Amino acid sequence: MAAMMLLPIEVSDAGWLSDVFKGSSKQAKSPRQGKPSTHVTSRKHVASRKPATSARSAASPKRRTVKLAALGPVALPSAAFKPVVPLCDPSKFRIVLDVGHTAESEGAISARNVSEFVFNLRLAKRIEEKLKAEGFTETRLLVTEGKARHSLVKRVAAANNLPADLFLSIHHDSVPNKFLEDWEFEGKKSHFSDRFSGYSVFVSRSNPDFKTSFAFAELIAKEMKAQGLDYARQYSQPIMGRYQRELLNKETGVYRYDELIVLRKTRMAAVLLEAGSIINRDEELKMSSPERRDIISSGVTAAVKAFCEPRWAVLGPL
Numbered sequence: 001m002a003a004m005m006l007l008p009i010e011v012s013d014a015g016w017l018s019d020v021f022k023g024s025s026k027q028a029k030s031p032r033q034g035k036p037s038t039h040v041t042s043r044k045h046v047a048s049r050k051p052a053t054s055a056r057s058a059a060s061p062k063r064r065t066v067k068l069a070a071l072g073p074v075a076l077p078s079a080a081f082k083p084v085v086p087l088c089d090p091s092k093f094r095i096v097l098d099v100g101h102t103a104e105s106e107g108a109i110s111a112r113n114v115s116e117f118v119f120n121l122r123l124a125k126r127i128e129e130k131l132k133a134e135g136f137t138e139t140r141l142l143v144t145e146g147k148a149r150h151s152l153v154k155r156v157a158a159a160n161n162l163p164a165d166l167f168l169s170i171h172h173d174s175v176p177n178k179f180l181e182d183w184e185f186e187g188k189k190s191h192f193s194d195r196f197s198g199y200s201v202f203v204s205r206s207n208p209d210f211k212t213s214f215a216f217a218e219l220i221a222k223e224m225k226a227q228g229l230d231y232a233r234q235y236s237q238p239i240m241g242r243y244q245r246e247l248l249n250k251e252t253g254v255y256r257y258d259e260l261i262v263l264r265k266t267r268m269a270a271v272l273l274e275a276g277s278i279i280n281r282d283e284e285l286k287m288s289s290p291e292r293r294d295i296i297s298s299g300v301t302a303a304v305k306a307f308c309e310p311r312w313a314v315l316g317p318l
């Protein structure tokens with residue numbers, strides 16, 4: 001089984017995470033983007049959490065240029081120096097819920113032989129419902145078709161062209177092939193691994209707005225924890241091999257994964273949520289339940305509200 005780990009991920013039998021991980025910059029290059037902006041810039045002088053940085057909604061006030069030199073040494077009211085804070089109006093805030101994988105390229109296969117895409121779609125739809133019920137009426141469910149690699153480009157293009165204010169990719173977790181064990185489910189030879197469980201949240205330092213991405217990831221992870229869920233610890237461990245990741249917050253379970261195409265090529269804050277393991281037989285049953293979908297959807301919705309609403313409530317329309 002160890003040899004399987006050396007194969008290109010596209011040919012691994014589980015297809016685990018195959019369309020979110022890796023990919024050269026050439027393949028993922030946005031046709032309209034000559035040079036990717038890959039650095040965390042210092043232009044974020046307003047606040048580390050700025051949900052509507054890329055928003056072009058009507059709620060965002062126009063910037064006014066003040067030529068300070070022309071005003072001379074006269075003391076200006078402090079308001080003149082106040083940075084312009086883009087507002088977050090829930091009714092205009094565009095969050096894209098990206099349903100991980102496609103019907104054709106289904107991602108992981110659960111212990112009971114249900115595709116990850118089915119889990120992702122069900123959960124993302126529930127999150128969409130909750131967000132819209134909370135006033136985030138511009139929430140978009142992004143369901144992509146086609147082969148894994150090409151679907152990544154389509155996801156990124158859809159989010160960038162909208163443009164979205166926030167991008168959240170929904171996935172369910174599995175394990176590298178070397179951890180798989182055999183069992184029989186409903187008369188069919190199947191695979192499982194009960195060794196790991198839990199959610200995990202990924203961000204990429206290559207996202208042009210890493211600070212905001214990380215802030216949103218922290219909010220989601222904290223809400224997951226507040227709902228009584230535990231995060232998947234294994235990604236920080238050497239046994240994960242090439243899947244080992246840097247743990248950015250050991251309290252909540254936010255990991256760094258720079259190479260994820262949907263996180264580094266999107267031009268807005270972007271986060272990937274592995275909601276839970278479907279290769280773990282016990283957790284798969286939980287992830288299949290409407291109750292768990294409600295818990296996770298409530299957590300995500302609370303995170304989006306925490307991200308957006310304080311600014312709106314405190315600042316109001318200018």
Ligand SMILES: [Zn+2]
Pocket residue numbers: 016017018020100101107108116171172
């Ligand atoms: Zn996935």
